[in-house]
Amino acid sequence: MRENDLDGMFAEFEADAMTSFRPPGVPVAERRVRDRRRRRLLTGVAALLLAGPAGAFVAAGRGADPDPPAPSPTPSVSPTPTGQLPERKVALPGEPGELADLRFVDARHGWALFDTCGPRDPDATGCRRAVGRTTDGGATWQPTAPLADAKGPASMLPIDDRTLTLMDRDGYLVTTDGGAAWSRHPFSAPPPATQRSTVTRSGFLIRCPGQDSLEGRPCPRRELIRVGSGPVRPQPPVALTEETEHRLVESGDGRLWLTVRDGDRLTVLLSADGAASWRRLPAVAGAGRLLVSPDGADAWLVGVREDGFDVAATKQVWRLVGSRWEQRPGLPDNTSDVAAANGGVLAVTSAYGSAGFWTGGHYVDVPELRAALRDDTDASLSVEVLRDDTVVVSTGSAQIMGVDSGVTRTWTLVS
Template identity: 50%
Template sequence: MPDLEDLFVEFETAAAATFRPPGVADAQRRIRGRRRRRGLLAGLLAVVLAGPASALAVAHRADRPEPRPTPSVSPSPTGRLTVRTVTLPGVPGELADLRFVSARAGWALFDTCVDAGESRSGCRRTVARTVDGGVTWQRAGLPAVPDGGFQLLPVDTDTLVVTTRAGYLVTADGGNSFTSHPYEAPPVAVRRVFATPSGLYLGCPPDGVRPNCDRQRVLRVSGGLHFHQPPVTLRSDTENALVEGADGRLWLTVGDDNGLTVVTSADQGTTWQELPPVPRAARQLALAPDGRDVWLVRTTQPNGVWRLAGTRWEPGPALPDDTDGIAAPGAGLLVVTSAYGGLGFVTGGGYVEVPELRGPLRTSDPRDSDPRTSVSVLPDGTVLAQHGRSWFLGVGRGMDRSWFQYS
């Protein structure tokens, strides 16, 4: 039986494009190199039968040479970082995971597990929820769960899917109660983890339950195939992802060794249009939550970005040499992380670092095997960064944001 932690990583990576905050860049690093033949969503329940935005980037990334650090242009450090410790009185263990769905709402996991992977033991787990930006946390009514793999997959403020070795635990009332479901009979909430806001997702027909298939299709959360399929073949050996902005436009990407194919629909998949390819093989689609900014990105050297103007891709601003993670918060901006620590915004005028994050994002916790920083954008436009066991929210618009650290 495959290692469940590996499967959960794949499960999480498949949800990268659904505007969830799963720590996608970290998941991609963990899964990169484990298999050559990939289908990011080889059936919605691939992880289910073998036993889960934003990054707003749908990535097709190979291992890269270590970039060279480049000087950055930074404003005077006038911002302030508010540090919030995530605690729950009377609960044993330490903060193990944190998943925000907006600037105000999120879910936290505390556990006492020792060791790692499927050998985790001595696990007493507690889930908590915040609706005030992490000022206070309320304990959820999570039932006892077995040792081993465990994953938080939030859907929204009130709905959370928890994966365990035994199956799914689901709450739809903010954690007051949970229902239990075997992997063989997943509830609708599981499909919603992957689905676009309008209820579409990629999976194996007819119902998305099959773990593998030669060709994926666009399916509906309510059941069955979507009425109009895109004019591309979604093979199991390509990286396929479907995303949707707040404007209702759908964006389907198919990635392979030759680059990225992008197909879009402005009428919920009734008609589809394939966009022209971009030179130098862009590897990521970055979509702002409002759907207005659409970018193609290449973070391997030589890196570059292209912004969609009508139906044409036009070259965008230069990225720093050491760009590692990238996401689109809107307003013509890109938010990027450095392979050496730090976070900033890329504008038409260059790179502007967020100085209040410079120190925290370059500090390593000895418990972290990979101290690099992931970045995503939540559906409300909040920037979310994770660095080891610390999480950072940038609340506001554009580059004018208040920054909060949670650990």
């Protein structure tokens, strides 16, 4: 599920260049998280990321040999002590640097970025980096074609198991063949593969009129467009102004969900015919986020009130039933992030180093995650649900993946 919030993502990427590219969870109202958040700037959202201005990213790359030597990866699965999660180590033998970014597109396919320079030093030079790719859930990793030395941090925008954009100061470095070759593109001319990372699966996007690049420049009014076709006519029956916050989601069933928040009221518009017509759902006061399950069968609103670095314990939940939002029992007060899975389930992380599920109005803890999550006490937890309903809990540079369905899943730590 991709959301499109151009100005928000533009600002987040400027912060990313100074820190890291791991998407944060929702801030939480307790001292440990406040102190942690004050030590780092907010970072960008996954699957939802958008490039900032060229000066915000620093790295360089070059095209690679079109026929690189075939890699011969070996499984890297760590022994599992009793009571701990099975762990898969991300390893690229012979490649430089440490794991800087890790992103999965489904339970089996993912990308990893290794870098000799730290993510918090935009002025670092001579950085050597490498990208790896997995097709077996992280058990083995294959190196892509080599990249040139660079400077400063970089970030990955994956689309699928074959298509990836690596962003740096000079623009976009793109592969569409699983890393066999890379091509360079400036910020002013993003290629189709990079545009796909900022639009819905059918090519819809909210942006300033006449805007060609992907940079989120300010403008008094925005419009809904479809890449390759131009502005949608007629436009959605709602004001898309700089005073309102808006996001666009396309669920797995092809429906479009457009949210507009004005003050403390969130309005959702729904289109089932490719933006030809829209149905306006009732506005909800206190709602902050729309969550839609990968299959599109379930839609939720979650209430969040922010006060500086803190978030008040307002964890309200509404579920869409027909054309009405019905309020349900709230999330736990210490919730740090939440995402929608299939089957009427919300995946939830806690500010105190745990994760579980909210289902039927009740929280169900997952005890086997506690030890793994609490090992990294200085990392903020975040959670997302991938297109195939895989739940991914991120902590630091590691990810814990939960496959299967509902609240009964098999968990694996990938780091």
